[in-house]
Amino acid sequence: MSAEPFNKLVKLAARAFYDDITTKGDNQPKTARGDNRGMAVVVLDSLTRRQWVREEDLAKDLKLHSKQLRRTLRFFEEEKLVTRDHRRETAKGAKIYSAAIAATGDGQQTGKDGEEKLKMHTHSYCCLDYAQIYDVVRYRMHRMKKKLKDELDNRNTIQEYICPTCGRRYSALDALRLISPNDEYFHCEKCNGELVAESDKLAAEEMGEGDDNARRRRREKLKDMLQKIEVQLKPLTDQLTRVKDLAVPEFGSLQAWEARASAAVRAMNGDSSNDASKSSQGQGYGGTPMPFLGETRVEVALSGVEVKEEDSKPDPAATSMKVLPPWMIKEGMNLTKEQRGEVKQEMRDNNSGSAGLRDDKKAAVDEKEDEKKIQDEYFKAYYAALIKRQQEQEAANREQQEAAKFSATTSNIPNGVFETTSDRRVGMKAKRDEDDYVEWEEAPPPGNPVHKINDLNAPAEESGDDEDDIDWEEG
Amino acid sequence: MFFHMVLERNMQLHPRHFGPHLRDKLVAKLMKDVEGTCSGRHGFVVAITGVDSIGKGLIRDGTGFVTFPVKYQCVVFRPFKGEILEAVVTMVNKMGFFAEAGPVQIFVSNHLIPDDMEFQSGDMPNYITSDGSVKIQKDSEVRLKIIGTRVDATEIFCIGTIKDDFLGVINEPGAAA
Numbered sequence: 011m012s013a014e015p016f017n018k019l020v021k022l023a024a025r026a027f028y029d030d031i032t033t034k035g036d037n038q039p040k041t042a043r044g045d046n047r048g049m050a051v052v053v054l055d056s057l058t059r060r061q062w063v064r065e066e067d068l069a070k071d072l073k074l075h076s077k078q079l080r081r082t083l084r085f086f087e088e089e090k091l092v093t094r095d096h097r098r099e100t101a102k103g104a105k106i107y108s109a110a111i112a113a114t115g116d117g118q119q120t121g122k123d124g125e126e127k128l129k130m131h132t133h134s135y136c137c138l139d140y141a142q143i144y145d146v147v148r149y150r151m152h153r154m155k156k157k158l159k160d161e162l163d164n165r166n167t168i169q170e171y172i173c174p175t176c177g178r179r180y181s182a183l184d185a186l187r188l189i190s191p192n193d194e195y196f197h198c199e200k201c202n203g204e205l206v207a208e209s210d211k212l213a214a215e216e217m218g219e220g221d222d223n224a225r226r227r228r229r230e231k232l233k234d235m236l237q238k239i240e241v242q243l244k245p246l247t248d249q250l251t252r253v254k255d256l257a258v259p260e261f262g263s264l265q266a267w268e269a270r271a272s273a274a275v276r277a278m279n280g281d282s283s284n285d286a287s288k289s290s291q292g293q294g295y296g297g298t299p300m301p302f303l304g305e306t307r308v309e310v311a312l313s314g315v316e317v318k319e320e321d322s323k324p325d326p327a328a329t330s331m332k333v334l335p336p337w338m339i340k341e342g343m344n345l346t347k348e349q350r351g352e353v354k355q356e357m358r359d360n361n362s363g364s365a366g367l368r369d370d371k372k373a374a375v376d377e378k379e380d381e382k383k384i385q386d387e388y389f390k391a392y393y394a395a396l397i398k399r400q401q402e403q404e405a406a407n408r409e410q411q412e413a414a415k416f417s418a419t420t421s422n423i424p425n426g427v428f429e430t431t432s433d434r435r436v437g438m439k440a441k442r443d444e445d446d447y448v449e450w451e452e453a454p455p456p457g458n459p460v461h462k463i464n465d466l467n468a469p470a471e472e473s474g475d476d477e478d479d480i481d482w483e484e485g
Numbered sequence: 486m487f488f489h490m491v492l493e494r495n496m497q498l499h500p501r502h503f504g505p506h507l508r509d510k511l512v513a514k515l516m517k518d519v520e521g522t523c524s525g526r527h528g529f530v531v532a533i534t535g536v537d538s539i540g541k542g543l544i545r546d547g548t549g550f551v552t553f554p555v556k557y558q559c560v561v562f563r564p565f566k567g568e569i570l571e572a573v574v575t576m577v578n579k580m581g582f583f584a585e586a587g588p589v590q591i592f593v594s595n596h597l598i599p600d601d602m603e604f605q606s607g608d609m610p611n612y613i614t615s616d617g618s619v620k621i622q623k624d625s626e627v628r629l630k631i632i633g634t635r636v637d638a639t640e641i642f643c644i645g646t647i648k649d650d651f652l653g654v655i656n657e658p659g660a661a662a
Contacts, residue, residue: 168632168633168644169594169596169597169644171580182581182592182594182633182644183592183633183635183642183644185580185581185583185592185594185642185644186583186590186592186642189576189578189583194578194579194580194606194610195578195579195580196580207580207594207595207596226600
């Protein structure tokens with residue numbers, strides 16, 4: 011999802027519509043020096059090269075006064091081109107942002123890291139909202155054309171009349187009530203004043219006397235304007251059609267974006283050296299750090315899944331790991347054994363026990379990112395083989411051994427959670443399901459290894475019925 | 486637009502009409518009551534074409550009047566936006582002109598009159614082209630398009646335009662006679 015076509019759209023729209031926007035108040039005299047027209051274009055252009063950016067940083071980069079920039083940004087916020095976010099934060103909070111900006115690679119690392127102030131400052135951030143920009147530009151062009159067209163064929167507009175004395179308005183539909191027996195004019199119902207036809211807004215500018223000649227001239231002018239719109243906005247309309255079917259670059263809210271960016275940076279270098287500073291992000295923004303107690307750490311270890319603390323989004327895998335009641339399980343559902351509630355209790359205990367172990371191992375395991383990829387590949391190949399040779403006892407035995415080998419190293423698999431995009435995450439979830447599977451499959455005796463190894467869709471009722479039968483006999 | 490439709494109405498008949506011609510009296514009264522009225526829902530009732538059924542009469546307590554539910558067929562006329570009508574001009578003034586198409590009144594304001602027609606006041610106020618070939622005055626027949634309707638419970642008023650292709654004067658008042 012490249013943002014390039016959208017950036018071009020933003021640039022075109024900026025030059026088309028915001029070229030002569032001046033953010034100066036009307037009361038200030040317009041001198042050549044104070045003329046800041048074109049600044050809007052510069053700001054929008056610079057925003058296309060960034061994602062979320064702190065406004066002070068942007069001001070510094072553009073060599074603008076931050077007040078001036080803020081005025082421009084507020085204007086764009088009203089125009090719905092830009093989303094802004096304000097929050098009170100310490101220097102540490104600013105660092106989180108700096109880390110995030112480093113992760114995106116296209117922003118400049120600002121030297122904020124050194125100063126450790128504990129004072130709270132309100133920082134503002136801004137970001138282009140591409141999805142909205144697309145709609146805003148389209149709507150704007152639609153309104154422009156519609157206005158001109160309406161003016162042009164005013165044959166279908168209902169004439170309005172206005173009373174100059176009392177200001178009451180009437181439409182042509184009231185005409186029957188307004189005619190007077192005495193003269194040929196319409197008269198106000200209230201004050202009996204003579205009504206005048208309300209002339210069109212555009213017409214009012216140049217039409218001194220409402221004669222036919224002026225009306226014709228106005229029509230010419232409108233037609234001309236409409237044609238000019240078509241010609242001059244051609245690049246913009248072309249870009250709009252080009253962008254129409256593309257996926258819109260989405261940065262999400264500031265928090266989500268930061269979390270994702272920092273997660274990305276972690277996934278990229280994956281070294282444990284910056285682990286201490288990174289984990290501080292987990293405490294939330296603007297939280298007061300407690301130097302004596304150390305950072306608050308929350309470690310959540312669900313069975314087989316390590317939920318990333320930094321991630322503000324709920325992990326889809328973790329929530330879907332509920333045990334479904336048997337009546338909800340249908341043929342064709344892709345469920346894990348745990349979801350079916352078939353897993354044995356001691357297996358769970360085993361899992362949660364090993365989760366703690368894994369955490370200890372985690373730091374070491376982090377370094378094995380490359381290894382992990384190889385193992386992923388291996389998993390795929392392994393399960394393909396498993397399906398093929400389900401029937402063969404020998405093969406199954408051998409694979410059991412391999413599976414055992416794997417369970418020792420499975421612990422680093424959940425690190426795959428640290429992927430940036432959400433669609434990748436879905437893929438990871440499937441893998442994790444398989445993961446649980448291996449551990450489960452270890453349990454049954456080797457004499458029955460083919461026990462529904464890949465048959466996740468088998469009806470759950472079977473096992474439940476079996477147990478019921480046994481209970482009945484025993485009773 | 487005209488529609489042929491079945492409507493229903495409760496008719497109250499005075500006891501003096503009870504007799505061998507009760508049914509005729511009832512239909513005559515129905516025509517007198519309904520034809521020419523306007524309802525916002527159906528439009529103008531132009532004519533009753535037949536009576537489908539007359540239900541059982543119910544004598545009102547105290548008055549002796551009898552209420553009959555009557556189902557009747559009728560032709561209704563309802564103007565619509567965008568409809569083309571032929572109408573007779575009834576009044577011309579500076580603001581435009583009024584015309585009648587049967588029961589419905591239509592106002593054409595001066596900015597919906599073609600740009601090349603100018604208003605001329607005088608004994609017989611009219612709109613006339615510069616070369617004098619086309620003239621709209623009282624009793625002219627014009628073809629116009631309805632661009633807006635105002636429908637009240639008992640009244641329909643329209644505004645129209647003659648500023649479009651094939652609209653305008655179709656018959657001079659003198660020629661029609």
